[in-house]
């Protein structure tokens with residue numbers, strides 16, 4: 254009934270949990286005192302019809318009620334503390350873990366699942382720490398305390414009440430196995446629905462263009478209906494088990510009261526004792542009954558926790574600490590496969606000296622971006638070295654400092670152009686920013702507003718601002734991975750001109766348009782992941798049939814394009 258792993262995951266919550274249990278216990282003692290005074294005053298009024306000492310007793314009653322209110326308040330505060338520390342710790346650990354994973358390690362989880370776990374999943378764990386765990390200990394402590402008190406009132410009733418209490422946890426354990434399976438399924442459907450929703454939202458324009466939105470809508474309705482059904486099954490299971498617990502709790506309390514009344518009728522118990530027993534009998538069961546209701550919330554939290562732990566327990570690569578002493582990039586007989594038995598790169602060798610420029614060419618799917626990802630450390634393989642140090646062993650901060658990548662869609666954030674450029678260097682002066690903009694061939698004011706993802710700019714403007722940002726960063730190695738594939742010819746020229754002007758940088762340029770690679774020192778040609786030549790443009794035309802056929806096909810296409818224009 255207790256998840257040790259979860260408890261150990263948030264040791265910070267333990268002091269709050271201990272305080273919560275203590276305050277609940279003190280609150281219960283105050284409640285018992287109040288019941289005791291009530292029973293005493295009532296029996297006095299009934300039997301003696303006298304008001305002697307009533308004022309004093311009422312003062313004790315008021316003090317006991319105040320104590321109950323005060324300690325309950327403190328228990329609630331401790332509960333809030335436990336919940337806050339649990340949420341903070343779990344979210345921190347989750348984010349730290351995700352940040353420590355390499356790109357290929359983290360791509361095993363999709364975005365919406367992670368968002369759901371960090372949000373809703375962690376919220377559900379909050380109830381586990383704030384309500385379930387303290388209640389678990391309190392529900393053990395309370396009946397034992399009441400048992401000791403009841404022993405002074407009536408021994409058979411005390412034993413009867415104590416023996417009925419464990420029936421509640423027994424019923425909880427009985428549903429636990431079934432509930433666990435059901436809740437795992439519930440979480441599975443919840444994340445699937447979240448995934449579909451996010452994917453459909455992101456691809457809504459495409460769905461509309463291809464008039465596929467209606468079909469997707471129906472599919473999502475189907476998934477939502479399945480989720481509704483499983484939610485109903487969870488609720489039915491919870492309501493049924495709560496009904497069983499109610500039966501045990503109130504049935505047990507009634508039994509205790511009955512035994513007390515019978516003892517009173519046979520004159521073996523005073524009226525005060527009977528009244529006191531009647532008042533406290535339900536208190537025996539209420540903590541266990543509350544534990545039962547929290548149990549269902551806790552089970553939900555545990556289903557989310559199972560998923561959280563699969564992430565937290567992922568053995569991630571220890572980040573490298575190496576600092577290369579040169580920018581010599583080398584790969585010897587490099588191979589890579591995303592899935593076992595499906596090689597994407599085989600036998601690739603290259604050597605890029607500092608300040609050199611290299612083009613990577615090949616048909617779509619030939620492994621160009623994969624090679625770039627290996628060079629920049631996004632995939633954990635030690636086949637590429639920089640300055641003799643395998644890339645995964647290099648300090649990630651060093652890699653980020655020295656390598657900059659510009660892909661086909663440089664992301665722009667909401668704000669101004671200045672805000673976006675200053676991401677690369679928060680200290681950069683306006684003069685430096687303007688120079689980079691000029692170099693990238695863009696003529697817009699630094700304070701020009703940028704909407705989310707640059708939606709108020711043209712594709713060409715967006716990409717040129719992204720290049721300007723890369724220039725502000727001024728890293729010695731610049732990787733362009735299809736940086737011009739989504740822009741107009743004018744922007745493509747401006748970007749390529751700017752790149753050609755970067756004489757002091759190591760340039761790795763991946764482009765489908767081979768004219769963009771023509772001026773690089775060397776071009777590595779990939780054919781289905783295998784090297785098919787590495788030389789200058791002119792030599793490759795003669796020596797590499799794969800390159801020559803790519804070039805000729807492109808020339809043919811461009812000629813056709815010009816003629817038909």
Ligand SMILES: Nc1ncnc2c1ncn2[C@@H]1O[C@H](COP(=O)(O)OP(=O)(O)OP(=O)(O)O)[C@@H](O)[C@H]1O
Nearest residue numbers: 360591592597615616617618619620621622623624
């Ligand atoms: N994350 C991934 N998981 C599994 N396979 C992948 C992954 N990324 C790429 N691939 C596969 O690896 C192969 C090479 O992909 P890569 O993106 O490196 O090719 P590319 O030459 O850059 O293609 P393009 O020119 O179209 O961008 C493809 O068959 C692709 O399906």
